[in-house]
Amino acid sequence: xxxxxxxxxxxxxxLCIIVFVFNVYLxxxxxxxxxxxxxxxxxxxxxxGLSVAAISILMLPAxxxxxxxxxxxxxxxxxxxxxxxxxxxxxxxxxDAVLVFFIIPFAMFYYEGDQDKSVGKRxxxxxxxxxxxxxxxxxxxxxxxGLVGKVDFTVRHLSSSTTSFPSSFxxxxxxxxxxxxxxxxxxLASDTSEKTWTMRTTFPEYVVALATIVGSVLFTIFGxxxxxxxxxxxxxxxxxxxKAVITRSQYIKEATELGxxxxxxxxxxxxxHQEERAGxxxxxxxxxxxxxxxxxxxxxxxxxxxxxxxxxGEKAETTWAMTVLGYLAKxxxxxxGLIVxxxxxxxxxxxxxxxxxxxxxxxxxxxxxxxxxxxxxTVAFAFFCFxxxxxxxxxxxxxxxxxxxxxxxxxxxxATLMNSFLFNxxxxxxxxxxxxxxxxxxxxxxxxxxxxxxxxxHTLESLRGIRYLYKYNVFQIAFIVLAGLTFVYYAAxxxxxxxxxxxxxxxx
Numbered sequence: 001x002x003x004x005x006x007x008x009x010x011x012x013x014x015l016c017i018i019v020f021v022f023n024v025y026l027x028x029x030x031x032x033x034x035x036x037x038x039x040x041x042x043x044x045x046x047x048x049g050l051s052v053a054a055i056s057i058l059m060l061p062a063x064x065x066x067x068x069x070x071x072x073x074x075x076x077x078x079x080x081x082x083x084x085x086x087x088x089x090x091x092x093x094x095x096d097a098v099l100v101f102f103i104i105p106f107a108m109f110y111y112e113g114d115q116d117k118s119v120g121k122r123x124x125x126x127x128x129x130x131x132x133x134x135x136x137x138x139x140x141x142x143x144x145x146g147l148v149g150k151v152d153f154t155v156r157h158l159s160s161s162t163t164s165f166p167s168s169f170x171x172x173x174x175x176x177x178x179x180x181x182x183x184x185x186x187x188l189a190s191d192t193s194e195k196t197w198t199m200r201t202t203f204p205e206y207v208v209a210l211a212t213i214v215g216s217v218l219f220t221i222f223g224x225x226x227x228x229x230x231x232x233x234x235x236x237x238x239x240x241x242x243k244a245v246i247t248r249s250q251y252i253k254e255a256t257e258l259g260x261x262x263x264x265x266x267x268x269x270x271x272x273h274q275e276e277r278a279g280x281x282x283x284x285x286x287x288x289x290x291x292x293x294x295x296x297x298x299x300x301x302x303x304x305x306x307x308x309x310x311x312x313g314e315k316a317e318t319t320w321a322m323t324v325l326g327y328l329a330k331x332x333x334x335x336x337g338l339i340v341x342x343x344x345x346x347x348x349x350x351x352x353x354x355x356x357x358x359x360x361x362x363x364x365x366x367x368x369x370x371x372x373x374x375x376x377x378t379v380a381f382a383f384f385c386f387x388x389x390x391x392x393x394x395x396x397x398x399x400x401x402x403x404x405x406x407x408x409x410x411x412x413x414x415a416t417l418m419n420s421f422l423f424n425x426x427x428x429x430x431x432x433x434x435x436x437x438x439x440x441x442x443x444x445x446x447x448x449x450x451x452x453x454x455x456x457x458h459t460l461e462s463l464r465g466i467r468y469l470y471k472y473n474v475f476q477i478a479f480i481v482l483a484g485l486t487f488v489y490y491a492a493x494x495x496x497x498x499x500x501x502x503x504x505x506x507x508x
Contacts, residue, residue, distance in 0.1 A: 012062055016055060023050040030416045042107045042418040049099050049425035053432040056092050057389050059085075060436055061382035063450040065375060085451035093208045096429050100211070101137050104426045106130045111418050141207065149206045151462040153197045201463065209463050212433045219392060219434035220475045222427070224482025226395025227341045232490040233394065234334030241327040242309040245320060251310040258302055265299065268292050340387050345483055352442060352476050363445035381446065385439045392431045396424065438475075 027046055035043075063085045109126035201209070246254075269292055275285055311319035343362065351357045360367075362384065370377035440452045469475065 015058055016051070019051050019054045019058075020047065023047045023054070026050065027421070029414065030421065031414075032417045033414070035418050039111060039418045042111050042422055045099070045103055045107045046418070046421045046425050049104065049422075049429055052092065052096055052099065053389070053425070053428045054386075056096065056432050057385050057435060058382060059088065059092065060385055060439055060447065060450075060452050061378045063089075063452050064381060064447050065378050067450050086454065089451055090204045090208065093211065093433060094204055096433060097207055097211050100426050100429050102130055102134060104422050104429075105133055108419050108422045111422070141210070144210070145203060145206050148464045149203070150198055150200050150464045152464050152467070153199075153462050154194060155197050156194050206463075208433070209466065211430065212437050213466060213469075215430040215432070215434035216437070216469075216475050218396075218427060219431045219438065220478045221482065222392045222395035222399070222431060223388060223435070223438075224395070224479040225398055225486045226391035226393065227344060227388070227479075228483045228486035228490065229398045230391050230394040231334045231337030231341050232487070233398070234330040234337065236490060238327045238331040238334065242305075242323075245311065246309050248310075251306070254306050258299065258306065261295075261299055265292060265296055337387075340384070341391070341483075344384070344388070345480065347442060348476055348480060351445075353473055353480070360445045363443055366443070366446045377446070381443065384443075385435065388435050388439065389428070389432060392435065393424075393428060396427055396431075434475075441470075 024047055027043055027050075031043075066085055106126050106129075109129045110122055268288070272285065272289055272292065275281070308323055311317075311323070313319070347362045350359055350361050351363070366377035366381050368377070369380050436452060440447055440450070
């Protein structure tokens with residue numbers, strides 16, 4: 001038992017190091033050239049936030065593996081669990097909430113502050129905004145916790161009379177009671193025997209629950225879209241791939257058009273900079289700034305596509321061969337991802353939406369894989385949970401720059417500013433909480449008796465005022481609907497090539 005726990009601790013430490021190194025790699029390759037060798041605090045927050053999101057996803061498989069350390073014990077407390085999972089869950093999600101509502105906003109306010117001001121003034125301004133946010137959040141959380149911070153468990157009161165102890169037991173499907181008389185309390189209990197048992201939840205669990213609700217909205221939207229667009233985006237990227245390199249004359253023509261557009265954008269940016277110096281920073285100015293940023297991103301994408309279809313240099317043929325292989329890899333990964341997405345959707349319908357479930361489905365697959373090798377099912381379980389987080393990220397990128405009243409900062413390889421990075425990390429952190437809650441519900445049969453299920457399966461789904469969202473599967477139904485609409489969208493429009501953008505003008 002001790003050896004198993006020691007191995008689990010070693011694996012957890014190694015995974016944390018791998019996650020940290022991978023997130024540093026993402027930061028280095030996604031960051032904008034303007035942010036190189038500066039903005040170190042926002043970069044630290046980005047790496048920390050991504051690490052917390054990834055580690056929180058991997059904690060559920062660790063929780064399952066931790067439970068298996070005691071599977072031969074009569075009860076979980078009969079053996080010495082190395083990892084105190086419930087304390088770790090609460091710690092990681094309190095850290096998640098602090099990052100989302102305090103540290104990331106501070107880093108964004110500091111990064112976007114007036115560069116002409118001193119460092120002290122920028123820090124003071126950022127702290128002022130964060131202090132206002134902290135007061136508002138504290139008031140909202142305190143009022144809600146005081147008024148509705150309780151859980152309502154539905155229980156059934158059962159009672160029966162006593163009877164003499166029989167000399168032998170004869171039970172069957174037709175005779176489930178003692179002495180052949182169907183006088184069991186379960187038979188006689190009526191609907192009026194149901195009662196509500198109310199108790200106050202702990203404040204940390206309540207904070208986690210509210211953060212989960214906020215994340216559930218984001219998860220339902222981004223995850224529902226992403227579960228379809230993640231594999232289909234890769235497949236249709238292969239379908240829309242350039243079939244051959246263009247001629248030199250075609251390259252010169254396209255490059256000339258892009259050069260003209262670059263001059264237009266520079267002229268527009270100079271005009272906006274002059275307006276900023278003159279103090280004319282009204283609604284029209286902000287609208288034009290966003291328009292210029294959007295067109296600049298489109299220009300960078302057009303340049304990248306042009307370089308792709310006309311590779312240059314001594315290794316032009318090698319570059320084109322690598323491009324072809326890259327698109328083939330996208331096709332293979334897209335097909336594999338489509339299989340996983342279909343399995344996810346089928347599992348949600350079979351196990352969550354239909355009551356009683358038609359089959360444990362993936363739960364049973366994981367259990368059989370564990371029988372093959374101790375941690376094989378846990379690894380597969382971790383893969384399905386992590387895939388759901390990747391779907392959330394893909395969905396947030398697909399929905400574009402605007403979603404109702406939220407402006408979503410785009411992330412581009414080698415062209416992502418730190419404020420965009422911070423904003424998307426905040427979304428990922430919020431969604432990661434709901435990914436865990438969703439996985440603990442979807443794989444409740446496999447992840448039973450875990451600390452995560454105690455927090456998310458019992459407390460959250462019984463929280464006053466919120467439990468009906470889970471009782472009637474509101475989030476799961478919306479998830480399936482959005483996934484279906486995304487499949488239809490790709491079937492209708494996914495094969496079309498993106499046309500280059502036309503001339504650009506500032507709105508007057």
